[in-house]
Amino acid sequence: MNIAIVGSGYVGLVSGTCFAEMGNKVTCVDIDQKKIQKLEEGIIPIFEPGLEQMVLKNVKNKNLFFTTKLGEAISDAEIVFIAVGTPMGDDGSADLQYVLAVAKSIGETMQKRLIVVDKSTVPIGTADKVKATIQAELDKRESDLEFSVVSNPEFLKEGAAIDDFMKPDRVVIGADSDYAFDLMKQLYSPFFRTHDRFITMDIRSAEMTKYAANTMLATKISFMNEIANICERVGADANMVRIGIGSDKRIGYSFIYPGAGYGGSCFPKDVKALKKIAEENGYKANLIESVENVNDAQKLVIAHKIVKRFGEDLSGMTFGLWGLAFKPGTDDMREAPAIYIVKELEKRGAKVKAYDPKAIEEAKEFYLKDAKNITYCSSKYEVLQGSDALILLTEWKEFRSPDFVEIKQQLKNPIIFDGRNQYNAFNLEEKGFEYFQIGK
Numbered sequence: 003m004n005i006a007i008v009g010s011g012y013v014g015l016v017s018g019t020c021f022a023e024m025g026n027k028v029t030c031v032d033i034d035q036k037k038i039q040k041l042e043e044g045i046i047p048i049f050e051p052g053l054e055q056m057v058l059k060n061v062k063n064k065n066l067f068f069t070t071k072l073g074e075a076i077s078d079a080e081i082v083f084i085a086v087g088t089p090m091g092d093d094g095s096a097d098l099q100y101v102l103a104v105a106k107s108i109g110e111t112m113q114k115r116l117i118v119v120d121k122s123t124v125p126i127g128t129a130d131k132v133k134a135t136i137q138a139e140l141d142k143r144e145s146d147l148e149f150s151v152v153s154n155p156e157f158l159k160e161g162a163a164i165d166d167f168m169k170p171d172r173v174v175i176g177a178d179s180d181y182a183f184d185l186m187k188q189l190y191s192p193f194f195r196t197h198d199r200f201i202t203m204d205i206r207s208a209e210m211t212k213y214a215a216n217t218m219l220a221t222k223i224s225f226m227n228e229i230a231n232i233c234e235r236v237g238a239d240a241n242m243v244r245i246g247i248g249s250d251k252r253i254g255y256s257f258i259y260p261g262a263g264y265g266g267s268c269f270p271k272d273v274k275a276l277k278k279i280a281e282e283n284g285y286k287a288n289l290i291e292s293v294e295n296v297n298d299a300q301k302l303v304i305a306h307k308i309v310k311r312f313g314e315d316l317s318g319m320t321f322g323l324w325g326l327a328f329k330p331g332t333d334d335m336r337e338a339p340a341i342y343i344v345k346e347l348e349k350r351g352a353k354v355k356a357y358d359p360k361a362i363e364e365a366k367e368f369y370l371k372d373a374k375n376i377t378y379c380s381s382k383y384e385v386l387q388g389s390d391a392l393i394l395l396t397e398w399k400e401f402r403s404p405d406f407v408e409i410k411q412q413l414k415n416p417i418i419f420d421g422r423n424q425y426n427a428f429n430l431e432e433k434g435f436e437y438f439q440i441g442k
């Protein structure tokens with residue numbers, strides 16, 4: 003099939019590359035000329051395991067193309083995906099300007115019947131807006147071209163995006179015509195080897211499914227963080243409680259790791275957007291609001307532990323930080339707990355030495371560009387030299403089983419603040435450390 007993907011970020015580039023891998027001819031579009039130029043030169047603008055190799059292979063096989071010209075990309079396409087950002091607007095709602103700008107360009111340039119698929123995460127009712135925007139442009143052109151708008155939310159996780167896309171738990175398709183359902187099923191069928199996992203529904207329910215899924219997962223995390231905070235105060239161990247409740251199949255083990263709060267480009271903005279959607283429709287979403295409040299507070303839990311240990315004024319102190327990305331396996335720092343911790347430490351007069359295997363450039367260029375008291379190191383052990391304590395915020399594999407003798411030798415004080423409970427099985431107290439974790 004001939005496909006265009008508009009927006010070549012985490013979702014667009016991964017989806018486009020995986021569709022190409024299945025033998026489709028895919029053109030990825032972006033308005034960011036630098037991004038497209040890099041892609042044309044074989045430079046992948048984001049870090050996502052396995053992506054580079056797959057992009058290069060499909061470019062070589064002439065299944066995958068890049069352009070800044072949407073009109074050219076859709077001239078031969080049967081399906082066009084909208085995969086641009088829907089960032090948080092000032093009032094917490096999803097900002098639809100990029101989605102609607104793409105819809106306008108599609109209406110201005112389409113030359114044949116098209117299925118327009120919304121893959122971006124968008125508020126319920128957005129498909130109607132996309133439809134109206136395209137139709138308005140067609141009307142201006144006095145064109146009677148047919149098109150359908152489909153909602154096909156994306157559920158991939160950064161760091162595991164290729165796997166999630168190639169072997170999806172389900173593909174949700176919201177549409178209002180058999181033609182659209184059929185074409186979408188043809189496109190996705192190759193991804194299901196044993197049995198299909200299509201879930202078809204009306205468009206609004208598909209749009210809502212995405213917000214409900216992310217908010218459910220965020221709720222599990224905030225719930226567990228709240229339990230962890232109570233555990234600490236009553237002398238229980240959240241690590242044990244996690245196993246205790248996860249073993250109940252109705253609860254399950256996934257997404258109940260207590261930690262330094264959820265970050266990333268999706269949970270924070272989607273939880274906020276759903277709260278706003280509810281509000282705009284006359285419903286106060288108390289539970290969802292609490293999920294967000296618990297998370298906001300959780301991002302600073304490690305800072306509070308540091309203050310409790312060292313006092314309010316941290317001037318003259320240096321903290322070694324392992325991990326900047328919001329999770330392992332990505333260079334993405336959107337809403338990463340590290341941003342909040344670094345700023346809080348800096349506010350209290352402390353310096354930070356930081357190392358992350360992939361996210362240092364992102365930190366320098368965007369997310370911590372205003373931080374004045376941070377030094378970036380080229381290895382995890384360099385961070386420790388002259389630091390008063392170590393803080394772990396992202397559980398990259400290379401941090402999971404470090405040399406504790408080396409850590410003890412290098413740090414000024416043998417103190418570890420573990421924001422991901424990675425070292426709770428290492429008997430650090432017996433090894434002479436002061437060890438602080440979440441929920442114990």
Ligand SMILES: NC(=O)c1ccc[n+]([C@@H]2O[C@H](COP(=O)([O-])OP(=O)(O)OC[C@H]3O[C@@H](n4cnc5c(N)ncnc54)[C@H](O)[C@@H]3O)[C@@H](O)[C@H]2O)c1
Pocket residue numbers: 008009010011012013014031032033034037085086087088100103104121122123124156157158159160267268
């Ligand atoms: N990142 C994820 O893990 C993930 C997973 C599922 C769903 N989503 C959703 O998918 C959408 C995209 O997220 P992302 O993380 O890929 O965003 P991103 O910021 O990484 O990429 C968006 C891209 O769209 C481009 N763009 C903006 N306007 C454009 C236009 N008019 N024409 C062409 N390109 C344009 C930008 O330059 C950028 O490269 C969001 O709605 C997000 O909520 C993201």
Ligand SMILES: O=c1ccn([C@@H]2O[C@H](COP(=O)(O)OP(=O)(O)O[C@H]3O[C@H](CO)[C@@H](O)[C@H](O)[C@H]3O)[C@@H](O)[C@H]2O)c(=O)[nH]1
Pocket residue numbers: 123156157158159160161216219223256257258259260261262263264265266267268269328329
């Ligand atoms: O038990 C857990 C699991 C995750 N997290 C944190 O939650 C955040 C999000 O993690 P994850 O869901 O793995 O990453 P994302 O790439 O943000 O993926 C989420 O957001 C995407 C964008 O909408 C969806 O497509 C995915 O299905 C959904 O998992 C990270 O900060 C994690 O550290 C925890 O604190 N505890």
